[in-house]
Amino acid sequence: MPSAHIDFDFTSDKVAQRVLKMRSSAVRDLFSAATREDIISLSGGMPDVSLLPQTSIRKAVKAAADDKRALALQYTATDGLLGTKQVVCDLVRDVGIRCKPADVLLTTGAQEALDLVAKAFIDPGDLILAEGPTYLGALQAFSAYEPEIRCIPLDNKGLRTDLLEEELAHIGKGKVKFFYTIPNFQNPAGVTMAPERRKRLIELSEEYDFMIVEDDPYGRLRYEGGHALPLKALSDKVIYLGTVSKTFAPGLRTGWVIAPHCVLARINLVKQGTDLCGSAFTMVVVEHYFRDTPWQKTLQTFIETYRERRDAMLAALEEFFPPEATWTHPEGGFFVWVTLPPYVDTGSMLTTALEKGVTYTPGDSFYPKASAGRNCMRIAFCFESPENLREAIRRLALVINDRLELYRAFLDAGAIKGTGTG
Amino acid sequence: MPSAHIDFDFTSDKVAQRVLKMRSSAVRDLFSAATREDIISLSGGMPDVSLLPQTSIRKAVKAAADDKRALALQYTATDGLLGTKQVVCDLVRDVGIRCKPADVLLTTGAQEALDLVAKAFIDPGDLILAEGPTYLGALQAFSAYEPEIRCIPLDNKGLRTDLLEEELAHIGKGKVKFFYTIPNFQNPAGVTMAPERRKRLIELSEEYDFMIVEDDPYGRLRYEGGHALPLKALSDKVIYLGTVSKTFAPGLRTGWVIAPHCVLARINLVKQGTDLCGSAFTMVVVEHYFRDTPWQKTLQTFIETYRERRDAMLAALEEFFPPEATWTHPEGGFFVWVTLPPYVDTGSMLTTALEKGVTYTPGDSFYPKASAGRNCMRIAFCFESPENLREAIRRLALVINDRLELYRAFLDAGAIKGTGTG
Numbered sequence: 130m131p132s133a134h135i136d137f138d139f140t141s142d143k144v145a146q147r148v149l150k151m152r153s154s155a156v157r158d159l160f161s162a163a164t165r166e167d168i169i170s171l172s173g174g175m176p177d178v179s180l181l182p183q184t185s186i187r188k189a190v191k192a193a194a195d196d197k198r199a200l201a202l203q204y205t206a207t208d209g210l211l212g213t214k215q216v217v218c219d220l221v222r223d224v225g226i227r228c229k230p231a232d233v234l235l236t237t238g239a240q241e242a243l244d245l246v247a248k249a250f251i252d253p254g255d256l257i258l259a260e261g262p263t264y265l266g267a268l269q270a271f272s273a274y275e276p277e278i279r280c281i282p283l284d285n286k287g288l289r290t291d292l293l294e295e296e297l298a299h300i301g302k303g304k305v306k307f308f309y310t311i312p313n314f315q316n317p318a319g320v321t322m323a324p325e326r327r328k329r330l331i332e333l334s335e336e337y338d339f340m341i342v343e344d345d346p347y348g349r350l351r352y353e354g355g356h357a358l359p360l361k362a363l364s365d366k367v368i369y370l371g372t373v374s375k376t377f378a379p380g381l382r383t384g385w386v387i388a389p390h391c392v393l394a395r396i397n398l399v400k401q402g403t404d405l406c407g408s409a410f411t412m413v414v415v416e417h418y419f420r421d422t423p424w425q426k427t428l429q430t431f432i433e434t435y436r437e438r439r440d441a442m443l444a445a446l447e448e449f450f451p452p453e454a455t456w457t458h459p460e461g462g463f464f465v466w467v468t469l470p471p472y473v474d475t476g477s478m479l480t481t482a483l484e485k486g487v488t489y490t491p492g493d494s495f496y497p498k499a500s501a502g503r504n505c506m507r508i509a510f511c512f513e514s515p516e517n518l519r520e521a522i523r524r525l526a527l528v529i530n531d532r533l534e535l536y537r538a539f540l541d542a543g544a545i546k547g548t549g550t551g
Numbered sequence: 552m553p554s555a556h557i558d559f560d561f562t563s564d565k566v567a568q569r570v571l572k573m574r575s576s577a578v579r580d581l582f583s584a585a586t587r588e589d590i591i592s593l594s595g596g597m598p599d600v601s602l603l604p605q606t607s608i609r610k611a612v613k614a615a616a617d618d619k620r621a622l623a624l625q626y627t628a629t630d631g632l633l634g635t636k637q638v639v640c641d642l643v644r645d646v647g648i649r650c651k652p653a654d655v656l657l658t659t660g661a662q663e664a665l666d667l668v669a670k671a672f673i674d675p676g677d678l679i680l681a682e683g684p685t686y687l688g689a690l691q692a693f694s695a696y697e698p699e700i701r702c703i704p705l706d707n708k709g710l711r712t713d714l715l716e717e718e719l720a721h722i723g724k725g726k727v728k729f730f731y732t733i734p735n736f737q738n739p740a741g742v743t744m745a746p747e748r749r750k751r752l753i754e755l756s757e758e759y760d761f762m763i764v765e766d767d768p769y770g771r772l773r774y775e776g777g778h779a780l781p782l783k784a785l786s787d788k789v790i791y792l793g794t795v796s797k798t799f800a801p802g803l804r805t806g807w808v809i810a811p812h813c814v815l816a817r818i819n820l821v822k823q824g825t826d827l828c829g830s831a832f833t834m835v836v837v838e839h840y841f842r843d844t845p846w847q848k849t850l851q852t853f854i855e856t857y858r859e860r861r862d863a864m865l866a867a868l869e870e871f872f873p874p875e876a877t878w879t880h881p882e883g884g885f886f887v888w889v890t891l892p893p894y895v896d897t898g899s900m901l902t903t904a905l906e907k908g909v910t911y912t913p914g915d916s917f918y919p920k921a922s923a924g925r926n927c928m929r930i931a932f933c934f935e936s937p938e939n940l941r942e943a944i945r946r947l948a949l950v951i952n953d954r955l956e957l958y959r960a961f962l963d964a965g966a967i968k969g970t971g972t973g
Binding site for chain 2: 138139141142143144145146151178179181186190193194204243244248249266270272306366374379380381382391392395398403404406407408409410414
């Protein structure tokens with residue numbers, strides 16, 4: 130007979146070293162807390178799928194269930210179904226990327242693409258560069274393969290390519306495996322890489338011999354300003370990652386890698402062992418959605434809704450936040466990045482914020498080392514109504530002001546020094 | 552402007568060491584070859600999803616599209632949706648496993664479960680034991696984390712626990728991370744572990760302090776004989792992997808791990824970086840299929856159809872195969888394992904078989920070292936009609952007899968010795 134419970138940890142001497150170094154995602158950890166009804170969440174990056182027209186969903190799903198090719202229920206080749214890959218080619222053509230289905234490999238969301246790139250290319254101790262702050266899911270994906278990740282600062286025009294060049298000159302040629310970037314409406318910083326910096330990044334990748342991994346989940350969600358060509362449109366060597374999670378639905382877990390064949394061959398090989406292949410069923414749903422429904426109209430609804438929410442959040446920040454705080458002005462995407470005075474620790478402040486009925490993501494989650502970004506936070510405007518966003522920012526301002534009062538008092542008394550990172 | 556083609560491999564100095572050691576799946580490589588119309592494939596392990604009633608599919612899929620909870624299109628928690636986990640608990644109760652939803656973590660097919668277990672527990676150089684031959688997808692999943700994998704032989708009662716004990720006595724206590732087993736209708740050998748050996752394996756795991764990973768994709772597909780309790784029903788510590796791929800549809804990529812909480816916590820952590828979460832949409836489809844459709848009746852159709860095909864294959868083997876060949880008698884599942892005289896190399900024979908219009912999987916694919924199993928082959932009876940199976944075995948027998956003629960002549964002339972593994 131099995132014992133009813135095993136409460137002790139009989140595996141502590143069996144866990145792999147890589148796991149012992151992993152940090153659980155603060156965002157994930159907060160999901161449970163954020164289910165309390167009175168809490169307004171600014172922490173998740175969840176698209177508002179309630180904006181999707183039920184008729185389009187039903188049409189795409191019914192087409193998949195009725196699919197004459199009977200492909201939707203079976204295994205697929207590891208790189209995915211041809212029809213869906215063709216749809217991906219059509220989608221990225223709109224943003225300036227020209228490719229063929231053979232240049233595309235479908236993944237279980239873009240998160241799996243990050244894992245596969247890391248699994249195919251990172252050896253322990255390898256040097257990886259990224260923007261700082263950067264997407265915490267990318268840090269989780271990469272760190273499983275135990276590289277050293279160094280971050281290059283951002284400003285309002287995105288990656289500081291001048292600082293990247295300095296770092297590269299210091300490191301030397303051929304020493305960096307790849308540079309990971311989210312050029313559009315960066316997660317978490319909300320900034321966009323200026324066109325001249327995109328060109329410079331590509332020049333540097335040639336000069337210093339490193340690969341570029343371009344992650345573009347938000348590229349289609351622009352609320353102001355003109356389109357900037359993706360890095361992939363400027364250099365065919367770029368490894369470009371995309372997803373339907375923000376333009377259609379994350380529940381379908383359909384992402385892609387567009388890359389040179391020598392890269393795709395390695396990713397295909399590691400994907401065989403990781404999950405054999407993605408879901409044919411969701412691939413077929415995605416194919417039908419982007420081929421047979423008025424998805425462009427729905428995308429426009431997404432853009433208008435998110436723009437309104439962004440504006441509401443920015444207005445509330447102006448109205449409620451103290452003069453010591455600064456924040457970014459995103460031209461698209463989901464996120465605003467807030468920087469507080471260096472003596473504020475957003476990690477420890479989160480408990481108080483939760484009590485006041487608001488959540489955010491502490492800034493240190495977005496750096497490979499927990500010591501950076503501690504006075505920063507990511508706040509998401511994608512999921513809540515303008516009214517809720519205003520109320521959330523009002524609550525958050527109260528929490529911050531309380532902290533600032535406290536710290537101002539300590540500072541005045543000379544009990545602490547204003548140190549930290551921003 | 553991007554260059555139109557990059558034909559040279561500019562990443563050869565960037566690929567991770569683990570990738571250089573990987574072998575591409577012979578089964579996958581053959582998928583393209585096997586699309587030639589006149590070829591009968593005995594190589595794939597694809598269930599015959601054409602047996603699924605269209606009404607059940609439509610019902611489950613429509614329910615998912617109409618789902619009031621609007622969960623199906625959104626991200627889920629990393630461990631999956633509660634309703635689907637409850638369905639998994641109900642499914643495994645039938646085979647003797649008692650668990651609660653909190654004991655279950657949903658994965659992107661059982662293949663991802665193999666990857667996550669390996670990622671959470673294997674450090675480079677760790678010792679892993681498995682049956683020999685064993686599932687090639689497991690070998691691919693594990694080998695990405697660079698363990699040493701040793702195989703313990705099977706006989707008609709499954710794992711030779713006496714040989715396992717010998718090996719363990721040689722290795723010593725606490726030196727093996729886990730033992731990987733497919734106790735029911737093993738892939739590729741087709742044999743089933745006898746109940747007394749299951750008990751012995753669990754005793755040995757306690758005595759020598761290793762974990763057991765039980766992979767049970769075929770357990771519900773029994774064509775003769777009585778049910779044997781899973782290892783998980785005998786010890787709560789076992790890490791049990793399951794999937795809907797063989798009882799419903801692989802295109803939904805829904806699998807699961809049932810394990811103690813200390814194991815699930817580590818798997819949850821590594822899954823965050825691997826793909827964040829599985830597809831909510833396919834989880835909801837799976838939930839509705841097993842809750843709201845007559846799936847037991849469909850399972851019975853699967854069993855009757857596959858039994859008929861197995862019988863056709865076994866009869867054809869008796870009729871056509873030479874006396875030098877031996878093969879297993881599977882009580883369920885998809886596969887028969889054929890052993891030829893040691894001087895036959897099934898890898899090099901495959902080209903001739905393809906020319907004659909039949910494919911199989913060479914035996915060396917199922918061992919961690921390509922030197923073992925070279926005179927063996929896996930033949931699948933799951934996908935083809937009884938008539939096609941008979942024709943395929945007839946063609947294969949011709950190819951084998953040709954080889955045997957040739958080798959008999961060489962043997963008679965004393966030009967080669969009969970060596971190899973079986």
